[in-house]
Amino acid sequence: MNPLIALPILIPLFSGALSLVFWRFRGMQRFIAVGGTAALLLSGIWLLDAVSEQGILVSQMGGWPAPFGISLVADLLGAIMVLLTGIIGFAVAIYSLASIGRGHVAFGYFPLMHLLLAGVAGAFLTGDIFNLYVWFEVMLVASFALLILGSEKAQMEGAIKYVTLNLMSSVIFLIAVGLLYGKVGTLNMADIAQRLALLEGDGMVDVLAMMFMVAFGIKAAAFPLFFWLPASYHTPPVAVSALFAGLLTKVGVYALYRVFTLIFHHSPGYTHEILLWGAGLTMLSGVLGAAAQFEFRRILSFHIVSQIGYMILGLALFTPLAIVGGVFYIMHHIIVKTNLFLISGIVHRLRGTYDLKKLGGIYRRYPWLAVLFLIPALSLAGIPPLSGFFAKFIVIRAAIEAEAYGVTFIALLVGLLTLYSMIKIWAEAFWKTSPEDGDSDPYPEVSHRELWLVGAPVVALAVCTLVIGFNAEPIYALAEASADQLLSPERYIEAVLGANSEVQP
Amino acid sequence: MVKSGTLILNVAARFLLPLQLLFSLFLLLRGHDEPGGGFIAGLVAAGAFALYLFAFGLTALRAMIKVSPRDLVGLGLLLALLSTLPAWWQGEPFFTSQWWTIPLIGYKASTPLIFDIGVYLVVLGSVLTALTALMATDRDPEEA
Amino acid sequence: MEPLMAVSIGVLFACAIYMMLRRSIVKLVIGLMLLSNAANLLIFSTAGMVRGKPPLVPEGLASPAGSVADPLPQALVLTAIVIAFGVLSFSVVLLRRAWEVVRADDLDKMKDTDT
Amino acid sequence: MIGAAWNLLLGFAWVVLSGDFSGRNLLAGLVFGYLALALLQPQVPALAGYAQRPPRLIAFVGFFLKELLLANLKVAFDVVTPPWYMRPGVIAMPLTAESDFEIAFVANLISLTPGTLSLDVSDDRKVLYIHAMFLDDEEELRSGLAELERRALALFD
Amino acid sequence: MIDVVKQGLILAGAIFMFLASLGLLRLPDLLTRMHATTKAATLGATLIMLAVALHFADVAIVARAFGVIIFIMMTAPVAAHVIGRAGYFVGSKLWDGTVKDELRPNYDPLTHELKSGRETEANARCEAKLTPREGDGQ
Amino acid sequence: MMQIAVLSGFVLAAFAPLLYRWLGQRTAAIMALYPLAIVVWLLAQWPTVVGGGDPVWLEMAWVPGMDITLTFFIDGLGLLFGLLIAGIGALVLVYAGEYLRGHPDLPRFLVIITAFMMSMLGLVLADNLVTLFVFWELTSITSYLLIGFNHTDLSARKAALQGLFVTVAGGLALLAGLVMLGVAGESWSLAELATRGERLRGHDLYTPMLICLLLGAFTKSAQFPFHFWLPNAMAAPTPVSAYLHSATMVKAGIYLMARLQPSLGGTELWVVTLSLVGGVTMFTGAFLAIRHTNVKKLLAYSTVMALGTLTMLLGIGTEGALIAFVTFLLAHSLYKGALFMVAGILDHETGTKDVTAMGGLRALMPLTSGVALVAALSLAGVPPLLGFIGKELMLDSVLGASHFMALLLLLAFMAAILTIAVAAVVALRPFFGEQRQTPRAAHEPPLAMLLGPAVLAVASLLLGLVPGGLDRLVGVTVAGIGAARAGDVHLALWHGINLPLLISLVALVLGWVTYRRWDRVRARLAYLDPLMARGPEAGYDAVMTAIVRVAEWQTRALQNGYLRNYLAMTLLVLVGLVGHAFFFRHAPQFAFSVDVYLHEAVVAGLMIAGAVTACLMKSRLAAVAAVGVMGFSIALTFVLFSAPDLAITQLLVETLTVILLVLVLFRLPRFANLSAPTERLRDLVVASAFGIMVTLLMLAVLGGERLPRISDYMVENSQPLGHGHNIVNVILVDFRALDTLGEIFVLALAAIGVYAMLRFHAAAPGGRQPTPRREEDDG
Amino acid sequence: MPTVILLSLVLMTLALCLVFARLFIGPSLPDRVVALELFSSMIVGIIGVVAIATDVPSLLDVAIVMALMAFMAAIGFARFLERGGPRDD
Numbered sequence A: 001m002n003p004l005i006a007l008p009i010l011i012p013l014f015s016g017a018l019s020l021v022f023w024r025f026r027g028m029q030r031f032i033a034v035g036g037t038a039a040l041l042l043s044g045i046w047l048l049d050a051v052s053e054q055g056i057l058v059s060q061m062g063g064w065p066a067p068f069g070i071s072l073v074a075d076l077l078g079a080i081m082v083l084l085t086g087i088i089g090f091a092v093a094i095y096s097l098a099s100i101g102r103g104h105v106a107f108g109y110f111p112l113m114h115l116l117l118a119g120v121a122g123a124f125l126t127g128d129i130f131n132l133y134v135w136f137e138v139m140l141v142a143s144f145a146l147l148i149l150g151s152e153k154a155q156m157e158g159a160i161k162y163v164t165l166n167l168m169s170s171v172i173f174l175i176a177v178g179l180l181y182g183k184v185g186t187l188n189m190a191d192i193a194q195r196l197a198l199l200e201g202d203g204m205v206d207v208l209a210m211m212f213m214v215a216f217g218i219k220a221a222a223f224p225l226f227f228w229l230p231a232s233y234h235t236p237p238v239a240v241s242a243l244f245a246g247l248l249t250k251v252g253v254y255a256l257y258r259v260f261t262l263i264f265h266h267s268p269g270y271t272h273e274i275l276l277w278g279a280g281l282t283m284l285s286g287v288l289g290a291a292a293q294f295e296f297r298r299i300l301s302f303h304i305v306s307q308i309g310y311m312i313l314g315l316a317l318f319t320p321l322a323i324v325g326g327v328f329y330i331m332h333h334i335i336v337k338t339n340l341f342l343i344s345g346i347v348h349r350l351r352g353t354y355d356l357k358k359l360g361g362i363y364r365r366y367p368w369l370a371v372l373f374l375i376p377a378l379s380l381a382g383i384p385p386l387s388g389f390f391a392k393f394i395v396i397r398a399a400i401e402a403e404a405y406g407v408t409f410i411a412l413l414v415g416l417l418t419l420y421s422m423i424k425i426w427a428e429a430f431w432k433t434s435p436e437d438g439d440s441d442p443y444p445e446v447s448h449r450e451l452w453l454v455g456a457p458v459v460a461l462a463v464c465t466l467v468i469g470f471n472a473e474p475i476y477a478l479a480e481a482s483a484d485q486l487l488s489p490e491r492y493i494e495a496v497l498g499a500n501s502e503v504q505p
Numbered sequence B: 001m002v003k004s005g006t007l008i009l010n011v012a013a014r015f016l017l018p019l020q021l022l023f024s025l026f027l028l029l030r031g032h033d034e035p036g037g038g039f040i041a042g043l044v045a046a047g048a049f050a051l052y053l054f055a056f057g058l059t060a061l062r063a064m065i066k067v068s069p070r071d072l073v074g075l076g077l078l079l080a081l082l083s084t085l086p087a088w089w090q091g092e093p094f095f096t097s098q099w100w101t102i103p104l105i106g107y108k109a110s111t112p113l114i115f116d117i118g119v120y121l122v123v124l125g126s127v128l129t130a131l132t133a134l135m136a137t138d139r140d141p142e143e144a
Numbered sequence C: 001m002e003p004l005m006a007v008s009i010g011v012l013f014a015c016a017i018y019m020m021l022r023r024s025i026v027k028l029v030i031g032l033m034l035l036s037n038a039a040n041l042l043i044f045s046t047a048g049m050v051r052g053k054p055p056l057v058p059e060g061l062a063s064p065a066g067s068v069a070d071p072l073p074q075a076l077v078l079t080a081i082v083i084a085f086g087v088l089s090f091s092v093v094l095l096r097r098a099w100e101v102v103r104a105d106d107l108d109k110m111k112d113t114d115t
Numbered sequence D: 001m002i003g004a005a006w007n008l009l010l011g012f013a014w015v016v017l018s019g020d021f022s023g024r025n026l027l028a029g030l031v032f033g034y035l036a037l038a039l040l041q042p043q044v045p046a047l048a049g050y051a052q053r054p055p056r057l058i059a060f061v062g063f064f065l066k067e068l069l070l071a072n073l074k075v076a077f078d079v080v081t082p083p084w085y086m087r088p089g090v091i092a093m094p095l096t097a098e099s100d101f102e103i104a105f106v107a108n109l110i111s112l113t114p115g116t117l118s119l120d121v122s123d124d125r126k127v128l129y130i131h132a133m134f135l136d137d138e139e140e141l142r143s144g145l146a147e148l149e150r151r152a153l154a155l156f157d
Numbered sequence E: 001m002i003d004v005v006k007q008g009l010i011l012a013g014a015i016f017m018f019l020a021s022l023g024l025l026r027l028p029d030l031l032t033r034m035h036a037t038t039k040a041a042t043l044g045a046t047l048i049m050l051a052v053a054l055h056f057a058d059v060a061i062v063a064r065a066f067g068v069i070i071f072i073m074m075t076a077p078v079a080a081h082v083i084g085r086a087g088y089f090v091g092s093k094l095w096d097g098t099v100k101d102e103l104r105p106n107y108d109p110l111t112h113e114l115k116s117g118r119e120t121e122a123n124a125r126c127e128a129k130l131t132p133r134e135g136d137g138q
Numbered sequence F: 001m002m003q004i005a006v007l008s009g010f011v012l013a014a015f016a017p018l019l020y021r022w023l024g025q026r027t028a029a030i031m032a033l034y035p036l037a038i039v040v041w042l043l044a045q046w047p048t049v050v051g052g053g054d055p056v057w058l059e060m061a062w063v064p065g066m067d068i069t070l071t072f073f074i075d076g077l078g079l080l081f082g083l084l085i086a087g088i089g090a091l092v093l094v095y096a097g098e099y100l101r102g103h104p105d106l107p108r109f110l111v112i113i114t115a116f117m118m119s120m121l122g123l124v125l126a127d128n129l130v131t132l133f134v135f136w137e138l139t140s141i142t143s144y145l146l147i148g149f150n151h152t153d154l155s156a157r158k159a160a161l162q163g164l165f166v167t168v169a170g171g172l173a174l175l176a177g178l179v180m181l182g183v184a185g186e187s188w189s190l191a192e193l194a195t196r197g198e199r200l201r202g203h204d205l206y207t208p209m210l211i212c213l214l215l216g217a218f219t220k221s222a223q224f225p226f227h228f229w230l231p232n233a234m235a236a237p238t239p240v241s242a243y244l245h246s247a248t249m250v251k252a253g254i255y256l257m258a259r260l261q262p263s264l265g266g267t268e269l270w271v272v273t274l275s276l277v278g279g280v281t282m283f284t285g286a287f288l289a290i291r292h293t294n295v296k297k298l299l300a301y302s303t304v305m306a307l308g309t310l311t312m313l314l315g316i317g318t319e320g321a322l323i324a325f326v327t328f329l330l331a332h333s334l335y336k337g338a339l340f341m342v343a344g345i346l347d348h349e350t351g352t353k354d355v356t357a358m359g360g361l362r363a364l365m366p367l368t369s370g371v372a373l374v375a376a377l378s379l380a381g382v383p384p385l386l387g388f389i390g391k392e393l394m395l396d397s398v399l400g401a402s403h404f405m406a407l408l409l410l411l412a413f414m415a416a417i418l419t420i421a422v423a424a425v426v427a428l429r430p431f432f433g434e435q436r437q438t439p440r441a442a443h444e445p446p447l448a449m450l451l452g453p454a455v456l457a458v459a460s461l462l463l464g465l466v467p468g469g470l471d472r473l474v475g476v477t478v479a480g481i482g483a484a485r486a487g488d489v490h491l492a493l494w495h496g497i498n499l500p501l502l503i504s505l506v507a508l509v510l511g512w513v514t515y516r517r518w519d520r521v522r523a524r525l526a527y528l529d530p531l532m533a534r535g536p537e538a539g540y541d542a543v544m545t546a547i548v549r550v551a552e553w554q555t556r557a558l559q560n561g562y563l564r565n566y567l568a569m570t571l572l573v574l575v576g577l578v579g580h581a582f583f584f585r586h587a588p589q590f591a592f593s594v595d596v597y598l599h600e601a602v603v604a605g606l607m608i609a610g611a612v613t614a615c616l617m618k619s620r621l622a623a624v625a626a627v628g629v630m631g632f633s634i635a636l637t638f639v640l641f642s643a644p645d646l647a648i649t650q651l652l653v654e655t656l657t658v659i660l661l662v663l664v665l666f667r668l669p670r671f672a673n674l675s676a677p678t679e680r681l682r683d684l685v686v687a688s689a690f691g692i693m694v695t696l697l698m699l700a701v702l703g704g705e706r707l708p709r710i711s712d713y714m715v716e717n718s719q720p721l722g723h724g725h726n727i728v729n730v731i732l733v734d735f736r737a738l739d740t741l742g743e744i745f746v747l748a749l750a751a752i753g754v755y756a757m758l759r760f761h762a763a764a765p766g767g768r769q770p771t772p773r774r775e776e777d778d779g
Numbered sequence G: 001m002p003t004v005i006l007l008s009l010v011l012m013t014l015a016l017c018l019v020f021a022r023l024f025i026g027p028s029l030p031d032r033v034v035a036l037e038l039f040s041s042m043i044v045g046i047i048g049v050v051a052i053a054t055d056v057p058s059l060l061d062v063a064i065v066m067a068l069m070a071f072m073a074a075i076g077f078a079r080f081l082e083r084g085g086p087r088d089d
Ligand code: NA
Pocket: D077, D078, D079, D080, D081, D082, D083, D084, D085
């Protein structure tokens, strides 16, 4: 029992509410943005530390005993995700100070950002299936609003697809929750797990599993449910893209991990086999999508899809090592992907475009930016000894150990094509001479202060990537411990419901 | 330019507004025991203002409610959030309800009630924000 | 009643999906309205429907005399209705803005962002 | 207005003093309060005319309900029988009512009685346009409407 | 006795409502249909609410039942007025059997001005009243 | 420690630009001290490793959880490679400092090449499979950056990409192979795996593992058919070519195969594959070399030939072959490094790389020509140079090959002829004959540039004259890479007149003839151009094009921009998966009684009618009104089934929604019927499938086993503990207040979104800085 | 459930069907709005009867809200028409 588990939710909620109260005061909003996200980051660090020390932490909201109220549960996976949320939130907040225009601030950019983080953190911490739906919606509506902020044509077009398909996912989720409640009469996930075990052999369990798989599959942008992502992620201001890229799909992945390790783990031969197919096709279709693109952010967007495949692969293989790989992949990916989007934003700021055909000459003019790009880009492609390599290595090792050779082949091929995309960006935007070079100076003037503000988070995230790579052991140990927890759901159930809980009549 | 409302509608709005607002308060305070509660009450209040809006127009509405609906939203959220904290002060999990009896009138106040008031404000503020924004753009289509 | 509701909800969902598959944005939004209503009804009726016993504790009693309708799905639906309302108002306005910006009701004309 | 407030106050006072907080007791308190005010009325100028209002109101409600029922039957009869007996049309009814409230009140009353429906008030507020269903005898209709208006306005005197 | 009255009220209310719907379906034009709806439905609801008042016979509930009656009487005509006016002004077609229309000549569809046809006598008074007065009879 | 040295090497690399700022042009030469120090250190290990035959172990942990260590071990092979890498590296650094003098990107060059050097060192010293792979990939990336050094040049970028793509593709296969190796051998230590050959060769995974590993090795060391990237990599500055494409990177694949020889070698598959691929590569390289006039290309193809030879020797795998392998490897590194640097000198001094454009340079640059001659003689395998010993041993091994002896011999013989011709072209053509006008007036290069080739050429000569100095090294190395016994090796210039010598002599003569008729040969070969165009490189191009094609096709097919397709796809997936689970994993039970009053049925019917009407209406607002009817009917359902709170909420929301819609629709166009009938039919099918699915699921849940509810607790405790009589409200504000909190945030967010959409339009065309519009005055 | 009440409920729900028929037929938007308005008024009546039938006075609150708020929809539609929205839409 530790009531403070709620802090990572309450802090951004408070920041968002305060920010909204002070919507007329730009300075105050900027202050809250930094302070709030820093507090979130600190609470994330504290939480991970506490969970590592004390095991799974639970708090019963409202003081109602376990299956009746809403439980907040922080196991290692949840705590890791919260910490990552804090890191990304803080990085994006700093970046936003320089990259977000006054108009966006005046119309609620910062409150939306806080509340998006709150939704994400809520989803990671809740132990209640309906409450998960609520946090999904908080996150989703915040993302809707962020997506359209500015009302440009592309934003509108992207938003319609984003909104519609995500709402579809929410409705599928809701249907599944409704049916689940009708079936087992409870909403607490630990309780559900316990009760569904009683119903083993009742095929409805698999049917419900499929509904959750599709609902979360859409959120996670898995094949063939990812359409909303490439249609929209490249349209909003880049800080928003970065926030989305780092966190949103990962909430879907997290939900898949949670549900398919805690609740639906009884017939992996069926459910996880389907996940395996999904993972392979997701990797492949995402990376091919990127290969066809010629715009910085679109390439990155498609790669989100492809990388999601690796994460799902970890879950689908369902061996201890595979889960370790999946968790490791999530940690690595969130940082790297956010960073790449942030860098694309700097490139855009410097050169005024995301179009690779129109870009060029950055390597010559801004070598520091080139280095900063190479770190996450090569990490994304799984080049050692960066974080992405270890992530990929564990997953592939797990796949080979599980004798899933087909998907191993796909995973390797996708690694190659990922590198191809990153190199495409590198060659076109950085190495190539700019088509506009020779004109006096066609590019917007960027002040030093601004460059520092947008550069600092990029550097920090790059350092994270390097640290994860060079000092992979602690991260690996963390992922291993987390996978260990995930694969013994009885510990989660015991933590939430108490030691000798049985299904209460 | 079309006039905001008709004489009959205006009179009706002027009468119904206090009635509806009163009713909404009634629904709010009584919601813990009978059908009602912050959300329903907030919607009723928002409907009341919407009627006023249709009858008298945006300027009149702004003149009447004085605060910006967005402030209502922020305040409501803050209030709802703050209502979760007293429990923490008592060392209990967030959201644990606290009940006090207000001395003189014997009224039972509680954090759930404060929470419900927050809900009320948020609902009212949100709906009004949307409605006023829509009406404002409706008023001058060339701006779009 | 529940089986009848099951069928009705199925029809509602079918209508919703059919509308969402149209090319007109307005129809899309109407489809969204139908969709959320159908989902709410589903939660409500899957939990079981009871006539004339609302989940209220009579004055002076500690708990209702006899069984009452399950209050939990009602609370869930209430939350879901509110969320759906928020989302719907957002989508409605989004549709209007999209129309103002794109100047077309035809969703097929909104595919620049994809390829 | 002041009279009503006093009446309410007296009603509550009764409830508090008697210590019985039930609705029935409040009703009793209100009735007693009314009677007290009716007695007091000649001495207090602010209460002038207060005592007359409730009976007038009750009489008016009775009149109104009678009209409502009868005219409804007439429309109902026309609806259920296949041929149309009605002779609808829009007429302009001159208004004696002056204040917004009065006009609106009258207009709504007219709307509620079957056979007539207020469409709108002219911009100069002199005329109420009414859609009537049975214009067989326009003069009778007009006088009936005038009677309704007179009785309604009498409530505010 | 009360039970009989109650049941009578309920049935009467139901019948009036049914008639209202029949009228809505049968009557030939918008304005005549509105006659059916506004009154019959109000009457039906009123009767049923009286039955409710009789049934529960509790002050709080009776008050609520009367509340319903009053509210519906306050709102129904307003709604009818607004729709009728809007319908008429946007040019809803009147039934062929309509005998007269004193409004049409006084209405300017472009400016939405509605004259009374009596301006000449009292132009001055009209000017004075252009701005609606605050407050009313009470 | 060596690991620290390698890692600090990377740090040193990163500081190169800073150093350059302090030290200027001398930086490269000063930085060369670092590899030199490593050479010294390695030499210090010589007594242990070579003298005592004991590998030196340097233990270091990295990621123990993943079985990854940073342990280095230095045995004969490691020492040999280490010395070559660090030694030639030092020379190349000195050379490059001069070659790129004044080049603006010299600091960046130093960064990358130092990093490359360290990666290479790590690669050959690492004991752990994963660590080996880490350094392997680092060499790919750094070499990519080096090949693309002239990054503004499109062809350089293309060549860089090609090299990277091929080597990384192989690298990924290698990764799979290494993992299989680790899994099958239950160890991640190369040294340990070397002792588990029996088990590995018998393992089920042996064949796939070997194929994957060889793919990695072949691509990296430019074996046929992956050889094409290497000549293209000549787009790199010449110091890079001298280093990467002679001594180091391309040898990484060779190193790996040698390293794996004890664990995996000796099987039929191994022998056949390696000797055939090696032989073919050997011949291909030599044959293709002769077609070119660009001196760097000539050398590059001859490198391909050498790499093929080395692979072939590993494939033959006899003790003799392994001795030949080590000797040839060493010889090649020395002369090829020297020749490339000479090529760089020629390019640098004359301004051209075309051999036919040069002639008679001997007079202008005598030192260079001498160095070139010595190195070329080694290449040609002429005594008394080390190359000769290597070639003789090679031919001897081929004669002892167990498989395809004749074929291999033929290939080796022809390769030898061609190589001799190439050597002559490189070393004679520019320096002898009549003097020609070159773009730049040629003269002797600065000493720093001559140092490298001279040292290497002299080494070739010395080691050729005194090969006995290598005996121990070769012996230890050969013992380490799987020779049956650690035989005493005696390298000698003269083995008497034997078959290999005769073959060499014939080849020498024929090679000379070929050189004399080189121009004609080239002209003849030109006829083969169309055939060449269909070579493996065309395959590579086809693959690249295919990737883009497939990608575009897939994008068009999947991400086609049509929301309705996305939706339909999503729903079909859902219906498909759920339907499959429903019918195949589950025996649906539908046990229920229909207990309905007529009025309830009518209300349900109205609900449906409202929804269907909304779909059918031609007019938007009529559809809205129909939705309103549906909403009111739902509210009525809530009233009929004991949910007053829901009923109130539903009808309030319905009313407000209608208001909202009406306000918005005012501006919108009317419904248009845009879809074709077939599309509508398709949509109807999708929609019905979804509807039927939901209905069936509900019926199944209603008819199946149902467990008790947690809500019973709430009903019991709402008043006593929650102090409220309205249980739904108590749930909302107390039991599940967190849900409600989230819900009001959703509402607030939606309001902000709506507000921002309506009032804030950032994209004023042309303007970059969006401005808020009257942000203070609207509510 | 007493027959009279059942009968009334059936009668009123059938009446709802007739109203719906008008809404379906139209032909003009105001006709539909009138139908919707009548629909909501009738629901007030139905709620009253259900309250009696089930003896649940709390349902009256639903009726009050309905009586007080449902006409807003009609006002919204009217506003649309007055601002020049096409009446056949
Ligand atoms: Na008739």
